[in-house]
Amino acid sequence: MADYNAPVKDMKLALNHIARLTELSSMPVFEDASDDMVSAILDEAARVARDVVGPTNWEGDQTGLKLDESGVVCPECFHDAYSQYAEGGWGSLQFDPEFGGQGMPYLLSVSVMEMWQSANMAWGLCPLLSQGAVECLSINASDELKGIYLPKLISGEWAGTMNLTEGGAGSDLSQVRCKAEQDGDHYRITGEKIFITWGDHSLTENIVHLVLARLPDAPPGVRGISLFLVPKYLVNADGSLGEYNNTKPLSIEHKLGIHASPTCVMGFENSVGYLVGELNRGLACMFTMMNNARLGVGLQGVAISERAYQQALNFANERIQSPAVGHKEPGPIMRHGDVRRMLLTMKALTEAGRALTYDACGSIDFSHHAEDPERREKEKARAALLTPVVKGWCTEFAQEVTSLGVQIHGGMGYVEETGAAQHFRDARILPIYEARMVFKPWI
């Protein structure tokens, strides 16, 4: 099985020559993002992705998950990988220095995030979801909630989740039945959520659930949904962890892929929840999280394609077979025109997808930090236009690329030990995530 080596050169090409990182770096707000600093960050992230996270991918897939009295039990190797990720400050690159972030361009963090997703997509969902929670709270939460939760989420000490879907309702959020009742300055949340990615685990000491629920007197449909922050453990005034807050993983799904990413049915029972944003405006708050989550899913399409490509390239160079045209002796299958065609298709789609994704993410940075308000608006509209394209296209071509990865391996590709099949299975979730194109093609 091939190691994952982050394509730092390709990434820099997309960052600097397509997504305008050099222009971002020239802004005062990003003065720390010098070319040298960017190189140092990418090189070090590449090392961690190759040596620490990458090797957990296959083991995680084969070990899978267990649910016992203590909650979800992850593959042992995930703990060390996560600790090194958190201790390296990898989750804080793009966030506000006020809460412990490093104030780097979001765009740069996207390159680094691509590496985690290539290295281990199942594991990488935990950081990805946590970053989504940070974005959502940064925009919508009260200063008090921000002060308590953001530093821990940004440092990676705690993880975040998004709890939208309920049984029988799928993508239709108007059907949310999860109940919220006021109880002094907070709320009590009771109900069940399904398909909750990384809904429970012990990689972090606390988990911050963002939960859509409905007050008893709320209007019907999506206009009656509010967003609540529901921690796994309550937080004491001194910041230490308090009581368990009844956020229980009731079961985990048995899935086609991302076997090591716990997809939980979560039960909340009288759990303390704190309102995020305004009452009955929960969907709008959640969407601030989902926008970047959708870019993240597109990025996963690029990432898993890159990993599948590296695996197939390695195999094509090592596997000796029938003499190719113009050769008398058997040689590497790389010599066959059709193998090269498949590899180049994989490479071309992956690089194009990376360029598109980074470019959209660059626009998000400009939409926040460009000096000219008109330009900020323009970049915001551009990001909004590109987001569904990134999500739709990169998740679609990831199906083709990972399938070609299997095909290049021939019969060996169908054997799980080779590793190509895992990428193919893992990738299949991507066009399903974050609301299917079917019902909501516009998001």
Place this chain on the structure above:
Amino acid sequence: MADYNAPVKDMKLALNHIARLTELSSMPVFEDASDDMVSAILDEAARVARDVVGPTNWEGDQTGLKLDESGVVCPECFHDAYSQYAEGGWGSLQFDPEFGGQGMPYLLSVSVMEMWQSANMAWGLCPLLSQGAVECLSINASDELKGIYLPKLISGEWAGTMNLTEGGAGSDLSQVRCKAEQDGDHYRITGEKIFITWGDHSLTENIVHLVLARLPDAPPGVRGISLFLVPKYLVNADGSLGEYNNTKPLSIEHKLGIHASPTCVMGFENSVGYLVGELNRGLACMFTMMNNARLGVGLQGVAISERAYQQALNFANERIQSPAVGHKEPGPIMRHGDVRRMLLTMKALTEAGRALTYDACGSIDFSHHAEDPERREKEKARAALLTPVVKGWCTEFAQEVTSLGVQIHGGMGYVEETGAAQHFRDARILPIYEARMVFKPWI
């Protein structure tokens, strides 16, 4: 999970109005294949596929296989399904009455074979391979071998396999190293083969391995390969089973799909083998088997697509979700235009693939039985032209159709218990089987 109901009406449309079954039935050789008889056969096969074989599909996938001292252990439910298949005479439809066959058109047997492949593709590979062995022996074996082996293979009491590939050689048969040494009127076979589908099992009391091997003084490359019949148990003069013939499953592969189809590494050690066809002409003999095997693989593409379609159709009618355009209340997702688009794409590809496959198979019947020798030649050429198209296209669209089947289920499609993911995993073997298009696009 939806039951499998054979689309008998669609099958008859393709049989009669595209593949010319009515013309075949009007020939004296097929006088028994009356319209009533065809209907009776299809209806009864549909019942067995629905009630007996179909229900084993999911259980087989989840139970998988074990290899112990006794050999490969199949899911328990496979035994009863196979017994009913054999006792019903389902393996004998198209074969020569001289050896116990029913003398029906090959084309009709293809419809019935489609049902087994839809009902359980992993299980269905056992009958499919056995029929390939019958075809190969019918054309190439001596009368003595035919007399001993064909009746038992045709009745389904014994099963057949094809042993081509060796470790490190993949599709490159010129590299065959398996050794054959003359020993009186037979040969002794020693060597290892990989990727041997249904290489061992106890569904039948004997297994007839067709093995490519090389005599010590044979010319190098493909011109030095001979074909041998190597039974699991030797056959006594009275037809009873004799000694174990050292045909040992050394390991089984851990695969992406068709979990219940044992893919074996087979070891032969001084095993008695009987020459099939002429010395050093083994590849040509094997190709008589591979031609129909490739049509069979294309047929599997049609079959798994049909199964995935039925599963998705059932889900789309039962699953209630967001109100569709023109509706105020939530209703079945079938109401959504894009769900209908996906279902119709699945259906259209499946029906077109069935028409093409049946049509090619009809030409094979005409190539054998048409009165006019010129027409026989023409139909033979037509079948030869269509065979790689059937194999290539039907296995490719099966990827799209089974993937759409997952997509229609949304998140539920990624959960194994729904069943859509199994079809997607199972289908992925099809473009790999029977020599990759990469190296041998012409076959």
